[in-house]
Amino acid sequence: MPEQPILIIGGGPAGMEAARAIADLGYHAILVEKRNRLGGTPDEAGYAALTPDFRNAGEAMAEMAARIENNPFVNLKLNSTVTAASGSVGNFEVTIQNGQASEKINAGAVIIATGFQHFDPGRETQQYGYYEFDDVITLVDLEKMLRAHNVVRPSNGKPPERLCFIQCVGSRDRQIGNEYCSKVCCGIASKEAIEVRQQLPNCKVFIFYIDMRMYGYWENQIYWPAQEKYKVNYVKGIVTEVLKKGDRLLIRGEDTTMGRPMEIPMDIVVLSVGMEPSAGTCELAKIFGVQQNKYKFIETLGGALDTVTTSVEGVFACGAATGPADLEDSVSSAAAAAMKAIAAVRKHRPLE
Amino acid sequence: MIPSEALISKAKDRQFTRDPERAPTEDFHDILFDLEKEGEWEVQRVPEPYVEVETKYGRKKKIPLQHTWHHKSCGQCGHIPGYSTSIFWINRKLGFDYIDPTDQTSCTAWNYYASATSNAAAQAAVAMRNFAAAAETSYFPIIHCGTSFGHYKETRQQLIHSPELRRQVRDILKRLGKKFVIPEEIVHYSEWVHAVRDRIAEHQTRNMSMIRATVHPACHYHKLIAEDAVYDPEIYGAQRSAIITGTLKAIGVEVADYSTWFDCCGFGFRHILVSRDFSRSFATMRKIEVMKEEANPDVTVTHDTGCVTTLDQSQFAAQAHNRNVGVPVMSDSQIAALAMGAHPYKVLQLHWHSTDNKPFLQKVGIDTDKAWQEFEAAVEKLKSGEQQYLTWEDADA
Numbered sequence: 001m002p003e004q005p006i007l008i009i010g011g012g013p014a015g016m017e018a019a020r021a022i023a024d025l026g027y028h029a030i031l032v033e034k035r036n037r038l039g040g041t042p043d044e045a046g047y048a049a050l051t052p053d054f055r056n057a058g059e060a061m062a063e064m065a066a067r068i069e070n071n072p073f074v075n076l077k078l079n080s081t082v083t084a085a086s087g088s089v090g091n092f093e094v095t096i097q098n099g100q101a102s103e104k105i106n107a108g109a110v111i112i113a114t115g116f117q118h119f120d121p122g123r124e125t126q127q128y129g130y131y132e133f134d135d136v137i138t139l140v141d142l143e144k145m146l147r148a149h150n151v152v153r154p155s156n157g158k159p160p161e162r163l164c165f166i167q168c169v170g171s172r173d174r175q176i177g178n179e180y181c182s183k184v185c186c187g188i189a190s191k192e193a194i195e196v197r198q199q200l201p202n203c204k205v206f207i208f209y210i211d212m213r214m215y216g217y218w219e220n221q222i223y224w225p226a227q228e229k230y231k232v233n234y235v236k237g238i239v240t241e242v243l244k245k246g247d248r249l250l251i252r253g254e255d256t257t258m259g260r261p262m263e264i265p266m267d268i269v270v271l272s273v274g275m276e277p278s279a280g281t282c283e284l285a286k287i288f289g290v291q292q293n294k295y296k297f298i299e300t301l302g303g304a305l306d307t308v309t310t311s312v313e314g315v316f317a318c319g320a321a322t323g324p325a326d327l328e329d330s331v332s333s334a335a336a337a338a339m340k341a342i343a344a345v346r347k348h349r350p351l352e
Numbered sequence: 353m354i355p356s357e358a359l360i361s362k363a364k365d366r367q368f369t370r371d372p373e374r375a376p377t378e379d380f381h382d383i384l385f386d387l388e389k390e391g392e393w394e395v396q397r398v399p400e401p402y403v404e405v406e407t408k409y410g411r412k413k414k415i416p417l418q419h420t421w422h423h424k425s426c427g428q429c430g431h432i433p434g435y436s437t438s439i440f441w442i443n444r445k446l447g448f449d450y451i452d453p454t455d456q457t458s459c460t461a462w463n464y465y466a467s468a469t470s471n472a473a474a475q476a477a478v479a480m481r482n483f484a485a486a487a488e489t490s491y492f493p494i495i496h497c498g499t500s501f502g503h504y505k506e507t508r509q510q511l512i513h514s515p516e517l518r519r520q521v522r523d524i525l526k527r528l529g530k531k532f533v534i535p536e537e538i539v540h541y542s543e544w545v546h547a548v549r550d551r552i553a554e555h556q557t558r559n560m561s562m563i564r565a566t567v568h569p570a571c572h573y574h575k576l577i578a579e580d581a582v583y584d585p586e587i588y589g590a591q592r593s594a595i596i597t598g599t600l601k602a603i604g605v606e607v608a609d610y611s612t613w614f615d616c617c618g619f620g621f622r623h624i625l626v627s628r629d630f631s632r633s634f635a636t637m638r639k640i641e642v643m644k645e646e647a648n649p650d651v652t653v654t655h656d657t658g659c660v661t662t663l664d665q666s667q668f669a670a671q672a673h674n675r676n677v678g679v680p681v682m683s684d685s686q687i688a689a690l691a692m693g694a695h696p697y698k699v700l701q702l703h704w705h706s707t708d709n710k711p712f713l714q715k716v717g718i719d720t721d722k723a724w725q726e727f728e729a730a731v732e733k734l735k736s737g738e739q740q741y742l743t744w745e746d747a748d749a
């Protein structure tokens with residue numbers, strides 16, 4: 001009797017990579033994605049270029065999708081989600097819902113790759129005025145404009161003369177309860193700052209930060225070029241509020257290096273929103289009964305040595321469903337999850 | 353090129369969804385009731401009929417209409433007695449049953465927020481003593497002061513999470529001969545005013561449409577345990593607390609915005625105690641002057657003892673320096689009562705306020721000289737010993 005297939009939920013970078021790895025090793029994967037296409041948040045939010053190499057995000061996601069579409073080892077179920085699950089490792093019984101239709105499938109192991117959602121700046125940091133001022137936007141909004149080569153003030157359609165990023169919006173904030181660092185926004189903001197300077201050489205660009213967190217090579221790949229080549233101004237000190245002043249915005253905060261309060265007019269304020277677990281991640285955690293951590297990301301139990309094993313045997317999680325992660329992290333943990341899922345299925349293969 | 357409108361939405365088109373699931377804290381209601389089941393304490397239910405409002409993350413909060421027990425504030429009774437009188441006056445006009453209790457102690461929040469505090473058990477015991485006093489009457493507590501309100505919510509949080517603290521406080525209450533009982537909701541009086549704003553509007557007798565007001569929300573109302581403050585999608589797109597603004601809109605007052613809306617009134621607890629000049633300059637330069645410059649209001653309306661006092665009584669110092677101040681200050685209960693026809697002195701007791709409010713009253717159509725004479729005549733009766741105190745009939749006469 002052949003092994004049961006491995007069920008993957010979520011068709012973002014992590015889910016796509018897990019499916020590919022399973023197929024490459026000659027096992028069967030069922031991939032359930034709630035949207036009508038693969039590509040995850042980078043596709044849905046319309047990211048322009050990816051860190052660190054400025055690769056076209058659409059192309060990169062399409063390439064990942066192509067490896068599993070029409071792959072005989074991957075059974076793709078788009079517009080679908082998982083609504084119920086029972087059983088245990090070796091034989092999970094899972095209900096998959098597609099519109100009105102629901103079907104039951106059996107799977108030997110499960111990989112949850114349901115990802116993250118962007119922090120909603122209106123939920124807590126109302127002082128930044130995202131839902132009040134047209135010219136306050138998020139990193140994701142700016143990605144869309146960069147992708148279209150049309151960075152303009154939403155209020156009047158004119159290119160900005162001064163644009164700033166506010167870092168750690170919704171992250172590293174004990175008050176809000178998201179004490180964690182979202183890992184990618186410093187790099188993404190710096191990358192977008194470079195792109196703004198490339199597209200609008202006359203626009204002055206500022207980044208207000210607590211401290212800039214650049215992972216590994218991003219330091220040389222993005223951070224130094226942003227300052228030295230593209231003259232982006234990095235200002236240490238967090239902005240406290242965004243106000244309307246005439247037809248511009250006024251940001252108010254503290255310049256901690258200079259040790260004094262500051263007020264600076266801006267045309268566009270970009271909020272560097274971080275990551276929170278997606279609604280799907282919270283739902284799936286409940287359906288499979290896996291532990292979530294205090295921020296509601298899925299808890300993995302192996303610490304640094306095992307980043308994908310959850311509290312339920314045979315259920316693994318990877319990518320941003322387990323915590324803030326960039327693509328590198330997501331794809332690496334997906335491969336690890338694929339490997340562990342196959343091992344779990346083999347160990348529990350029902351006796352013939 | 354893709355047109356910019358297609359790329360990016362305007363603020364008004366952005367979809368803001370409030371999701372109770374995503375609140376930063378667990379829903380305390382569930383825990384209150386779980387602890388009640390475990391025999392830890394009793395929960396005093398919000399009496400019917402109540403109005404359900406939505407809090408910051410879309411959780412529901414029940415606001416009782418009647419059968420309310422009014423926990424007052426030391427600063428209020430000393431500085432702005434018309435603030436609570438107005439609340440009672442509105443209750444009477446709406447035909448609601450309430451209690452003006454005598455069995456209440458001061459909350460300990462002033463000391464707490466000025467870092468001159470005792471210990472957690474002592475503070476929680478004071479809160480719970482007051483709640484027990486309310487429960488004994490079977491009337492539901494409504495907290496007048498923003499400071500007590502914030503502090504009691506912090507205390508509730510501590511009690512919920514610390515079995516040891518609950519044990520200590522339960523022991524103290526036992527010695528006082530009081531029950532260990534916590535209200536289902538901690539309700540601020542301005543939430544009640546907000547909940548009855550349409551009824552207030554129905555009883556309105558004075559036209560307020562020529563009035564332009566600014567709003568100062570108390571920090572202790574919407575910044576402490578923020579997930580328990582009232583927000584309404586109709587008001588600032590649920591991006592700022594709906595209290596006061598919603599009430600003013602209901603009575604037809606034009607609400608004008610200004611850029612230091614989120615700022616403190618200047619009170620700041622430690623400041624008012626140890627650095628009073630800082631409070632005065634903050635109140636006048638960061639709040640009143642900014643309002644004047646950007647909105648030029650006839651009045652500014654707030655909902656806390658400390659805020660009314662600081663914003664109102666700091667202006668005299670700035671006036672002496674010829675600064676651009678002079679905005680009358682009052683609570684939402686006072687302006688709501690005024691709209692319903694309350695007497696500016698006998699009910700609102702505006703003579704306790706130090707910034708000149710006559711131009712505002714005259715704009716509402718009140719003959720201030722006549723009103724003052726009426727008030728003096730009433731006071732005469734007290735002076736002569738003919739009467740010991742003013743009655744509600746006197747207030748309405």
Ligand SMILES: Cc1cc2nc3c(=O)[nH]c(=O)nc-3n(C[C@H](O)[C@H](O)[C@H](O)COP(=O)(O)OP(=O)(O)OC[C@H]3O[C@@H](n4cnc5c(N)ncnc54)[C@H](O)[C@@H]3O)c2cc1C
Nearest residue numbers: 010012013014034040041050051115116280319320326327
């Ligand atoms: C503003 C921003 C910009 C970024 N840019 C970069 C960058 O340039 N470079 C980089 O390395 N990283 C970047 N990242 C990080 C990157 O987006 C993540 O690392 C990556 O998307 C994580 O992949 P994932 O597959 O785990 O999750 P996701 O991309 O979130 O994918 C999850 C998938 O699961 C699906 N799903 C969710 N719930 C269900 C359900 N119930 N049933 C079925 N399917 C479901 C979703 O539809 C989605 O397709 C950025 C992040 C942010 C916040």
Ligand code: SF4
Nearest residue numbers: 168171181182185186
């Ligand atoms: S990556 Fe940068 S902006 Fe994002 S949370 Fe961490 S420090 Fe803040």
